[in-house]
Amino acid sequence: xxxxxxxxxxxxxxxxxxxxxxxxxxxxxxxxxxxxxxxxxxxxxxxxxxxxxxxxxxxxxxxxxxxxxxxxxxxxxxxxxxxxxxxxxxxxxxxxxxxxx
Amino acid sequence: xxxxxxxxxxxxxxxxxxxxxxxxxxxxxxxxxxxxxxxxxxxxxxxxxxxxxxxxxxxxxxxxxxxxxxxxxxxxxxxxxxxxxxxxxxxxxxxxxxxxxxxxxxxxxxxxxxxxxxxxxxxxxxxxxxxxxxxxxxxxxxxxxxxxxxxxxxxxxxxxxxxxxxxxxxxxxxxxxxxxxxxxxxxxxxxxxxxxxxxxxxxxxxxxxxxxxxxxxxxxxxxxxxxxxxxxxxxxxxxxxxxxxxxxxxxxxxxxxxxxxxxxxxxxxxx
Amino acid sequence: xxxxxxxxxxxxxxxxxxxxxxxxxxxxxxxxxxxxxxxxxxxxxxxxxxxxxxxxxxxxxxxxxxxxxxxxxxxxxxxxxxxxxxxxxxxxxxxxxxxxxxxxxxxxxxxxxxxxxxxxxxxxxxxxxxxxxxxxxxxxxxxxxxxxxxxxxxxxxxxxxxxxxxxxxxxxxxxxxxxxxxxxxxxxxxxxxxxxxxxxxxxxxxxxxxxxxxxxxxxxxxxxxxxxxxxxxxxxxxxxxxxxxxxxxxxxxxxxxxxxxxxxxxxxxxxxxxxxxxxxxxxxxxxxxxxxxxxxxxxxxxxxxxxxxxxxxxxxxxxxxxxxxxxxxxxxxxxx
Numbered sequence: 001x002x003x004x005x006x007x008x009x010x011x012x013x014x015x016x017x018x019x020x021x022x023x024x025x026x027x028x029x030x031x032x033x034x035x036x037x038x039x040x041x042x043x044x045x046x047x048x049x050x051x052x053x054x055x056x057x058x059x060x061x062x063x064x065x066x067x068x069x070x071x072x073x074x075x076x077x078x079x080x081x082x083x084x085x086x087x088x089x090x091x092x093x094x095x096x097x098x099x100x101x
Numbered sequence: 102x103x104x105x106x107x108x109x110x111x112x113x114x115x116x117x118x119x120x121x122x123x124x125x126x127x128x129x130x131x132x133x134x135x136x137x138x139x140x141x142x143x144x145x146x147x148x149x150x151x152x153x154x155x156x157x158x159x160x161x162x163x164x165x166x167x168x169x170x171x172x173x174x175x176x177x178x179x180x181x182x183x184x185x186x187x188x189x190x191x192x193x194x195x196x197x198x199x200x201x202x203x204x205x206x207x208x209x210x211x212x213x214x215x216x217x218x219x220x221x222x223x224x225x226x227x228x229x230x231x232x233x234x235x236x237x238x239x240x241x242x243x244x245x246x247x248x249x250x251x252x253x254x255x256x257x258x259x260x261x262x263x264x265x266x267x268x269x270x271x272x273x274x275x276x277x278x279x280x281x282x283x284x285x286x287x288x289x290x291x292x293x294x295x296x297x298x299x300x301x302x303x304x305x306x307x308x309x310x311x312x313x314x315x316x317x318x319x320x321x322x323x324x325x326x327x328x329x330x331x332x333x334x335x336x337x338x339x340x341x342x343x344x345x346x347x348x349x350x351x352x353x354x355x356x357x358x359x360x361x362x363x364x365x366x367x368x369x370x371x372x
Numbered sequence: 373x374x375x376x377x378x379x380x381x382x383x384x385x386x387x388x389x390x391x392x393x394x395x396x397x398x399x400x401x402x403x404x405x406x407x408x409x410x411x412x413x414x415x416x417x418x419x420x421x422x423x424x425x426x427x428x429x430x431x432x433x434x435x436x437x438x439x440x441x442x443x444x445x446x447x448x449x450x451x452x453x454x455x456x457x458x459x460x461x462x463x464x465x466x467x468x469x470x471x472x473x474x475x476x477x478x479x480x481x482x483x484x485x486x487x488x489x490x491x492x493x494x495x496x497x498x499x500x501x502x503x504x505x506x507x508x509x510x511x512x513x514x515x516x517x518x519x520x521x522x523x524x525x526x527x528x529x530x531x532x533x534x535x536x537x538x539x540x541x542x543x544x545x546x547x548x549x550x551x552x553x554x555x556x557x558x559x560x561x562x563x564x565x566x567x568x569x570x571x572x573x574x575x576x577x578x579x580x581x582x583x584x585x586x587x588x589x590x591x592x593x594x595x596x597x598x599x600x601x602x603x604x605x606x607x608x609x610x611x612x613x614x615x616x617x618x619x620x621x622x623x624x625x626x627x628x629x630x631x632x633x634x635x636x637x638x639x640x641x642x643x644x645x646x647x648x649x650x651x652x653x654x655x656x657x658x659x660x661x662x663x664x665x666x667x668x669x670x671x672x673x674x675x676x677x678x679x680x681x682x683x684x685x686x687x688x689x690x691x692x693x694x695x696x697x698x699x700x701x702x703x704x705x706x707x708x
Contacts, residue, residue, distance in 0.1 A: 007479040011687045012158070014474065031540070032471040033160055034480060036686035037693065039265060044160040046258075047167050048464055052544070071410035117449070143449075150443040150452070153459050154436040154671070157679025159467050162436075166460030170453060177449050192448045216682050272692060273685025280681070363447040363505055370563050372447045372505075372555075 010034065013062055015041040017049050020057035027059050035060075115247045117177035117191055123244075124185060131242055132186035133204075133301055134309050136194070137345060138233075139179030140205035143195060144353075145226060146173035147360055148213055157216055164262060168223070171255040178248045196364035200354055201347035207340060208291035210353045217277070217284035220266045225288055227259035228323050229295050232315040241307045264326050271330035282332065289335035294342030301345075401602055406532040409475040417601055420594070421531050422476050424603065426483045429469035430494035433487070434668050436462045438502040439511060447505060454551050455508060461548070465541045472533040488673040496654065497580050499662030506559055506566075506573035512552015513626075514574070514581035514619065520549055521615045522585065530602035553622065560627045567627075574623075575631040582646075583654045585612040591651075613643055620644050 007014070012034040018027035030049045035041035041060040049055065069077050085091045095101045127135060149169035156162040180191040208226055213219045234256055237249035270281040296316040302309045320334075327334055342348070364372075393412025400407055407413055436459050443459065446452035470480045486492035497515055502508070523545070526538040559570035586592055586608040598604035606614075616635070623630050634647030656662065 007474075010479050010481055011683055014471075031468055031537070032474075033467060034158070035160065036269070036683075037690035040269075040686065043262065043265065044164065047164045048160065048467060051163075051167065051460075051464070068410065071408075146452075147444060150456055153443060153456065153463070154433075154440040155675045157675075157682035159433065159463050159470075161679075161682075162463040163460055163467070166456060166463065170456055170460070173449065173453050173456065177453070180449070195449055196447070216679070269686045269689040270682070273687075273689045274681065276681050277685030277688075359444050363445050367447070367563060367565060370447070370566055372451055372558055372562075 012036050013064065015045070015060045016063050016066060017041075017045040018059040018061075019045075019049055019055040021054055022056055027057065030054070032063060038062075115178055115251050116174070117181040120178055120181045120244060120248075121185070121190075125244060126185045127182060127242070127244070129186055130301060130305055131245070131308055132183040134305055135179045135183040135245065137204045139176050139183060139194070140203050141176075141209050141226070141230070142172045142179065143176035144203070144205045144356070145209040145222075146170075146176055147356060148209065148211075148222075149219075151213055152219065165219075168259050168262065171252075171259065175248065175252045175255075178252075182244050182248070192364065196361045197368075200349055200357055203349065203353070203357070204345050204347060206291065206295055207342055207344040207348075207350050208288060208295065210344075210349060210356060211288060211291065212352050214284060214287060215280055216266075217270050217280035218287055219284075220263055220270060221281070221284035221288040223259065224263040224267050224285075224323070224326075225292055225295075227256055227263050228319055229315065230256045231260050232318050232322075233310050233312070236310040236314070239307075240309070245308065267326055267332075268330050271332050281330075285332065286335050286337075290338040290340040291342070293339045294344060297342065297345075299345060401530060401600075404530075404602060406535060407530050408532045416597075418476050420598060420601070420603065421534065422473055422478050424598075425469055425473040425476075425531075425534050425537075426478065426486070427493050427495075429466045429473060429483065430487045430492055431498065432462045432466035432469060434494045434498045434672060436466075437668055437671055438498055438500070438664075439508060441502050442505060442508055445505070446508075451508075451555070458512075458548055458551065461544050465537075465544070468537040468540055469534075472531075472537040475533045484676060488669060488676055490660075490669060493658075495584060496657040496662060497584050498668060499657050499665045500576070500580055501664050501667075504569050504573055506556065506569040507577070509552050509555030509559060509570060510573045510577040510581075512548055512550075513556055513622070514552075514577045515584070516545065516548040516552060517619060518581045518584040518615050520545060521611050521618070525605035525611075526603075528602075528605060534603075553626070556626050556628065570626075571628050574628050578631050579649055579653075582612055582615065582649055583651075585609075585615065587651060587654070616644050616646050 013036075014032055015035055015038075016032050017030045019030040020027045030045075033041065033044050033048055035044045038060060042058055045058045045060050046055075050058070081087070146169045149165055149172065152165045153162055153169070156165055176195075177191050180194045184190050184194050206226075208222060211218075211222055213222075231253065234249040234253035238246050238253060240246040240249065267281065270277040272278070296312045296319070298311050298313045302311055324334065340350075364370075390412050394414070397407065397411065397413055397417075399405075400411070407417075439455060439459050439462075443452065443455055446455050470483060473483060474480055483492065487494070502511070520542070523538055523542055527535055527542055529535045529538065556570050556574070559566040561567075586595075589595060589607045589609045592608050595604060595607060599607070620630065620635060632647045634645060636645050638645045657665070660666075
C-alpha cells in the first residue's frame with residue numbers, strides 16, 4: 001500500500017520531502033507538497049522546507065511510489081524483536097565496571 | 102578599525118546592517134554605481150512582492166516570496182553602501198528620492214501582467230544579474246565584491262526558477278504558450294538598454310562591470326533555453342531606455358507613489 | 373489493505389464498526405499516544421479533524437491578505453522584508469496543514485473548492501480590514517499572540533500529522549508575535565501621530581482577538597468531545613484567560629491601553645478580570661456579515677481561477693515529458 005493522502009485525481013500529485021539537515025546525517029521526512037513533476041518538486045521543497053537553513057540536501061519522492069508496511073499486520077511485522085533483549089548491550093550486566101567494554 | 106567591528110569580506114552572508122556598521126564610505130562614483138544595482142533589485146522586489154497571496158499555486162507563492170526577499174536583501178545591501186557616501190540611510194534613498202532620481206533599468210518597473218509576463222521579466226533580469234554579479238565578485242571594491250558573492254548564488258537559483266517556468270509555459274498548453282510568447286514580447290524591448298555602457302561605468306574601471314561585456318553570454322544562455330522551449334527571440338520594438346539616467350516608463354510613478362506613501366506621510370518618523 | 377481514508381473514499385457510507393480497531397484507538401487516546409493515518413479511527417474523529425485542520429489551513433491562507441495589503445507600502449525596507457517573510461511563512465503554514473489534512477483522505481483541491489465556494493470556514497479575525505500600518509503590529513502582537521496560545525497545546529494533539537505540522541509552525545511563528553510587538557513599540561514611542569495610530573489599532577483588534585478562542589465554554593458544544601479525543605487540551609475560556617493575563621502587562625510595556633475598563637487584577641483568582649465580549653458581533657462576522665468576508669474570498673477565488681492555466685500547463689508539460697521518456701525507453705529496449 002502507498003502512503004496516506006495520495007489521490008490520483010489531483011492535477012499536481014503529492015510528493016514526500018526528505019531533508020538532510022547537515023552533512024553526515026540521514027535525510028529525514030520533513031513533510032509533503034504538490035508539484036507537477038520531480039524537477040519542480042525538488043525546487044518547491046527547497047523553497048518550502050529549507051527557508052531557515054534547515055537543509056543541505058533534499059530528496060523528493062512521489063507519495064504513490066512509497067510502499068508502507070500494512071498497519072493491520074503490525075503484530076506479524078513488529079512482534080518478533082520483543083523479548084530478544086540479548087540483541088542489546090544493556091542485556092549484558094556481568095561486565096559492569098570493566099573498562100572499555 | 103577594531104577587532105569587534107565587522108570587516109567586509111567575501112564569504113560572509115553580508116547584510117545591510119553589517120555594511121552600515123562597517124561604515125566604509127564609497128566614492129561618489131562607486132555610490133552612484135551601487136545605487137543603480139540597488140534600484141534594480143528594489144524595484145524588482147517591489148513588483149514581485151505583489152504576487153504573494155496571488156500566485157497560481159501556494160507553492161509558487163512561497164517561491165516568488167523567496168525571490169522577492171533575495172532581491173530586497175540585495176537592494177538593501179547596495180543602497181546601504183551607497184547611502185554611506187551621502188550620510189544617508191537605505192530608507193532615505195528608497196523613500197525620499199523622486200522618480201527621476203531612481204536609476205533602475207526600465208525592465209524591472211514593467212507591470213507584473215500575468216504569470217507569464219512576470220516569468221518573462223524574471224527570465225531576462227535574472228540571467229542579466231547572474232552574468233553581472235558573477236563578474237562583480239572580482240571587483241576591486243571589496244564591498245561590491247562581497248555583496249555580489251552572496252547575490253550571485255541566489256540569482257543563480259532565480260534564473261533556474263525562471264527557466265523551469267519558461268519551459269513549462271512554452272511547452273505546456275496552447276494557452277500557456279500563447280501567453281509566454283506574449284509575455285516575452287512585452288518585456289523584450291527593454292533588453293537592449295541593459296547592455297549599454299556609459300561614462301560612469303567607464304570611469305570606474307575594475308570596480309564596475311561593463312554591461313556590454315555581458316551581452317554575448319546573456320544571448321548564448323537565454324538562446325539555449327528559448328531554443329529548448331521552441332521559442333524565437335522576440336524581434337521588433339526596442340525601447341529607448343534611459344533608466345540609468347532617471348528616465349522611466351509611465352508605470353513607474355504610480356508604483357513609486359504606492360511604495361513611498363506612508364514613509365512620506367510621516368517624514369520625521371522612524372519605524 | 374486500505375487505509376481508513378481510502379476505505380472512506382471508496383464507500384461514503386458509515387464505516388463498519390471495527391471492534392479491534394476501536395479498542396486500539398481507545399487505548400492510544402487513553403495512553404495519550406499519537407494516532408497515525410493508517411490507524412483505524414472513529415468517523416466522527418476523522419471528520420472533526422478534517423474540519424479543524426482544513427479550517428486552520430484556510431485561516432493561514434486567507435490570513436495572508438490583511439498583511440499582504442501592506443507589503444507594497446511598508447514604511448522601511450527592513451519592515452518590508454520582515455512582513456514579506458511573515459506573509460510567506462503563512463503560505464508555508466497553510467501548506468503544512470493542508471498536507472496534514474490530506475492524510476485523512478481529503479485532497480487539497482477539494483479543500484480549496486470548499487474554501488472558495490464559501491462552504492468552508494476560516495478564522496473570522498481575517499474578515500477585519502487593515503486600514504493602517506499599525507494593524508501590522510496589532511495582528512502580530514494580538515492575533516498571532518492569540519493564535520500561539522491556541523497552537524502551542526496543539527503540538528500535542530492526538531493526531532500525529534497535525535501535531536507534527538503544529539510543531540514546525542510554532543517554531544517558525546515565534547518571530548511573528550515579536551515583530552508585531554516591535555512595530556507597536558516603535559509607533560508608541562514615536563511621533564504623536566504614530567502613537568495615536570498604534571492606540572487606535574489596538575482598540576480595534578483587542579476584542580476580535582479575544583474572540584479568536586471561540587465562544588464561551590457554555591456555548592461551545594463540540595469542545596468537550598475534542599478534549600476527550602486529546603485534540604483540544606484546554607477550553608476556550610481557559611485559553612482566553614491565559615491570553616489576557618499575558619497581554620495586560622505587555623500593553624504596559626508598550627505604553628498602550630487595552631479598550632476594556634473592566635480589566636483588573638483579581639488577587640483571589642490570581643488572574644485578570646475582563647469585561648464581557650459582544651458575541652453578537654462574533655456571530656455576525658461568522659455568518660458572513662463582517663467588513664471583509666466577500667473581499668477575502670473573492671481575492672482567493674481570483675488567484676485560484678487565474679492560476680488554472682498555469683497549473684494546467686505544468687501538468688501538461690509533465691505528461692509530455694513522461695510520454696517522451698517512455699518512448700525513449702521503449703526505443704532503447706527495441707534496439708537492444
